[in-house]
């Protein structure tokens with residue numbers, strides 16, 4: 353079997369290769385895109401259909417202890433959305449699809465099936481502490497179809513804060529590389545740098561230059577500088593992925609801008625920027641400062657963002673920023689669970705619901721749309737809902753319709769709390785409508801480029817044959833909800849919106865080099881302070897199914 357197929361005559365949207373709706377063939381051989389095939393290769397007639405690379409989710413929460421805790425916290429949502437076991441395909445090629453549960457935080461198998469059903473073929477879990485790496489890998493092993501990876505949480509960990517307190521920033525690079533390798537992670541995630549450690553110590557820090565208690569003068573600014581430098585020096589494919597201090601706090605746009613300035617030419621990806629883009633009225637009500645932030649990002653090519661759009665309806669707040677979980681619990685009275693990750697991080701989870709009549713929720717919705725509609729460079733302002741924080745990944749088709757269809761958007765705008773729109777760009781009647789090419793950028797080509805994935809997000813020769821084919825429709829939500837065909841690594845997995853077979857993608861890791869001397873220091877640190885030793889952190893190659901290494905850019 354050579355796995356050949358010619359997808360013939362579709363309208364192709366492949367922005368990375370400058371193809372914007374041209375009618376062309378896309379050829380597959382052995383799981384990859386090739387330039388051409390012999391004339392007698394099998395053909396899939398795609399005339400009249402739209403062909404794009406598979407979707408790439410740059411930031412979501414789909415594996416690890418916090419996701420599992422959220423599942424346990426929400427039995428009522430699972431009861432309402434069971435995913436029964438199914439047998440699909442013919443007698444000769446029958447496939448069993450595993451049972452599970454859906455809701456806002458689906459079980460592992462349902463997560464893979466549902467991403468594939470939307471035409472997404474890769475997803476990146478955005479926050480795993482090293483202590484939880486093994487569990488995250490086990491869950492990713494059980495997440496079918498999609499390729500996946502996770503970002504390693506650093507920035508509130510005792511060892512790093514100690515290195516900075518001792519003014520040994522040159523060791524940070526070795527430490528970061530060592531931990532990435534031990535956890536088999538893909539990138540570095542910083543959440544509320546120093547702020548989680550402070551909150552756990554019973555203190556609050558709000559500015560970039562306030563010291564983290566018990567860590568001798570270490571500030572958020574020094575953490576950001578040290579990690580951004582280390583990531584750049586290691587040449588990791590994805591820059592420092594940062595969730596800024598003061599998430600959700602009125603006036604936090606000032607902190608976000610200051611953090612962007614602190615990055616000072618280094619690469620950084622600012623995640624769910626919507627949650628970090630608020631001004632404040634005199635009486636402490638949040639307002640939008642999206643315009644200033646988007647202008648800053650537009651003017652600085654070293655920076656990128658994903659939006660973290662809020663979608664009305666159910667969500668689950670799930671964050672390593674434990675302070676935020678506690679705050680939401682106190683504001684809403686909803687059930688809450690908090691998790692301390694010793695020496696490393698924290699985590700808070702609150703089942704949530706966004707309402708269009710709520711001033712704050714409507715403002716958050718509008719701020720997210722402002723980012724999309726004002727962005728000049730869609731390659732650096734990409735789509736996310738911070739699943740499941742702003743809404744489920746299943747709401748992406750609706751979000752795409754909001755961007756592509758002004759009449760639909762205006763109808764939604766008329767339903768939300770009108771006070772919230774005052775002062776946002778939405779009140780000015782933004783008439784921008786995203787093109788299919790721009791949608792292909794913010795959902796595929798852009799995230800793949802920001803993640804440093806050479807072989808994803810495009811349809812040029814050598815790319816993975818991850819391909820989604822849609823039937824064009826007036827209603828973009830309907831079109832993007834039910835792809836006609838989805839190919840994963842050259843295999844047809846979805847037909848007419850229905851999953852036809854279960855395949856397994858790879859888990860991506862990076863393995864940057866480092867000075868092994870750091871292990872000696874780390875080992876002693878864990879022996880003195882931790883409940884487990886350094887060796888327990890190390891995830892063996894055999895513990896990860898289908899492991900694939902991505903080379904770092906420079907050494």
Ligand SMILES: [Zn+2]
Pocket residue numbers: 411412413478479624738741
């Ligand atoms: Zn997140």
